[in-house]
Amino acid sequence: MxxxxxxxxxxxxxxxxxxxxxxxxxxxxxxxxxxxxxxxKRIARFKNSVYNQVYPFHPSSWFFFAFGIFAATYLGYDYKRSPIPYIEEALKRRVAYLSLYAGFTHYFHVPACLLFSLMLWFCGSFLNQLFLRLLLSYTGWMYKPRGQKSALVFIWMRLVRLAKSRHPRLYGYQYSLPSLPLPSLRATLDRYLLSVRHLLSVKEFEELTIESEVFRKGHGRKLQFFLWLKTWFTSNYVTDWWEDYVYLASRDPIMANSNFYGLEWKFTWPIHPTQAARAAMITHLLIKVRQQLVREEISPIEVNRLVPLCSWQYERLFNTTRIPCLVKDRLMHLSDSNHIAVYYRGRFYKCPLVVNGHRLSAAELE
Known part of the structure; x- marks a missing residue:
C-alpha cells in the first residue's frame, strides 16, 4: 500500500x-x-502513416504540385475550366462571414489552388500505387533461369525501379503490394494430386482422382465462388484462417514450436559470464530493434533488391501476447509496453524497462 x-x-x-x-x-x-x-509516439505514427499512404510519392512532392498550379494561374492560364472556381465558390459559402472582403478574391483563390494541388497530389500518388501494384503482379521473372534476362523481364525491372522511390520505410509498400492471387479449382486439385502421388498406391490414387473430379463438379465450385468473393474484400484470403485454425487453435507447446528466441553464443563463446548479464544484453538489443520498428527505420525485405515483401507481421513482433483459451487462443496487442516478463525458477517477474522516463541500459537491467 x-x-x-x-x-x-x-x-x-x-x-x-x-x-x-x-x-x-x-x-x-x-x-x-x-x-x-x-x-x-503518436506524432511519429501519424507522420509515418501519411508517408506510407502516399508512397512512392514523398510528402515534400506536394510543394511541386502547388508551385505548378500557382505558376500556371499567375502566368495567364485560363483556370476557369478547372475545378478551382468551384472550390472558391464552396469556400465562399463555407465562410460567408468573409463576404465583406469579396473584393479581395485572392483570399479564396490561394486556398482553392492549395486544395486543388492537394487533390492532384493524392490522385497522382494513388495512380502511382496502382501502377506499381500492376507491375508487382507479374511473377514470370521467378521462372526464368538465374542470370538470364529476357527483354520482357529487363523492361519490367526498369519500370519497377522507375515506379519506386528510394529509401522506403518499413510499411511503405503495403498499399502497393498486389493481393494474393486465387488459383483455379482445377489447378489446386492437380497440385494436390501431384503432392500425394508417391504416398499412395495405384488403386488409392485412382480412387482419389475420381473423388477430386466429383468434388470439382460439386461442392468445389461453390467453395471456389466463396473464395473468389473473399478476395475482393481482403488482400490475403488465407491469413486470417491460418492464424485462427493453424496457429491459435493449435494445442502444441508454443515455447519450442512458435516462439522466437535469441542466443548469445551461437557462433562464439559467451562474452558475459552470468545468465543475468546475457539476458540483459539480449533484452537491451531487442528493445533497440523495437525502437527501429516503431520509427519504421528498418528497410522492407526485397527479393533481388527489387520486389518487396509484406511487412505487416513486424507490427506484432513486440507488445503482443497470446492469451490461452479452452478451444482457441486469442492475441492481445498493445500500442506500447514498458516492461518485460521474466520467467525464473517457476515464477514470473515483472521487470521495468523505463524508470522515471529513463530507459534502462543493459547494465541497469542486469
Whole structure:
C-alpha cells in the first residue's frame, strides 16, 4: 500500500481545520514525462502513416504540385475550366462571414489552388500505387533461369525501379503490394494430386482422382465462388484462417514450436559470464530493434533488391501476447509496453524497462 500511496500525484483531505491539498511533484513529473512520450509516439505514427499512404510519392512532392498550379494561374492560364472556381465558390459559402472582403478574391483563390494541388497530389500518388501494384503482379521473372534476362523481364525491372522511390520505410509498400492471387479449382486439385502421388498406391490414387473430379463438379465450385468473393474484400484470403485454425487453435507447446528466441553464443563463446548479464544484453538489443520498428527505420525485405515483401507481421513482433483459451487462443496487442516478463525458477517477474522516463541500459537491467 505504501507504493500505491506514493504513486498518487494529487490528494486532498477535508477536516475541521479546513482543506488540505498534497501534491506529489515526482508523481506529476512522471505523469508529464509519460504524456510527452506518448504524444511524441503518436506524432511519429501519424507522420509515418501519411508517408506510407502516399508512397512512392514523398510528402515534400506536394510543394511541386502547388508551385505548378500557382505558376500556371499567375502566368495567364485560363483556370476557369478547372475545378478551382468551384472550390472558391464552396469556400465562399463555407465562410460567408468573409463576404465583406469579396473584393479581395485572392483570399479564396490561394486556398482553392492549395486544395486543388492537394487533390492532384493524392490522385497522382494513388495512380502511382496502382501502377506499381500492376507491375508487382507479374511473377514470370521467378521462372526464368538465374542470370538470364529476357527483354520482357529487363523492361519490367526498369519500370519497377522507375515506379519506386528510394529509401522506403518499413510499411511503405503495403498499399502497393498486389493481393494474393486465387488459383483455379482445377489447378489446386492437380497440385494436390501431384503432392500425394508417391504416398499412395495405384488403386488409392485412382480412387482419389475420381473423388477430386466429383468434388470439382460439386461442392468445389461453390467453395471456389466463396473464395473468389473473399478476395475482393481482403488482400490475403488465407491469413486470417491460418492464424485462427493453424496457429491459435493449435494445442502444441508454443515455447519450442512458435516462439522466437535469441542466443548469445551461437557462433562464439559467451562474452558475459552470468545468465543475468546475457539476458540483459539480449533484452537491451531487442528493445533497440523495437525502437527501429516503431520509427519504421528498418528497410522492407526485397527479393533481388527489387520486389518487396509484406511487412505487416513486424507490427506484432513486440507488445503482443497470446492469451490461452479452452478451444482457441486469442492475441492481445498493445500500442506500447514498458516492461518485460521474466520467467525464473517457476515464477514470473515483472521487470521495468523505463524508470522515471529513463530507459534502462543493459547494465541497469542486469
Amino acid at each position: 505504501a507504493e500505491a500511496h506514493a504513486a498518487v500525484a494529487f490528494t486532498f483531505t477535508v477536516s475541521s481545520e479546513g482543506l488540505y491539498i498534497d501534491i506529489n511533484k515526482q508523481a506529476w513529473a512522471a505523469v508529464l514525462r509519460s504524456g510527452l512520450r506518448a504524444g511524441k
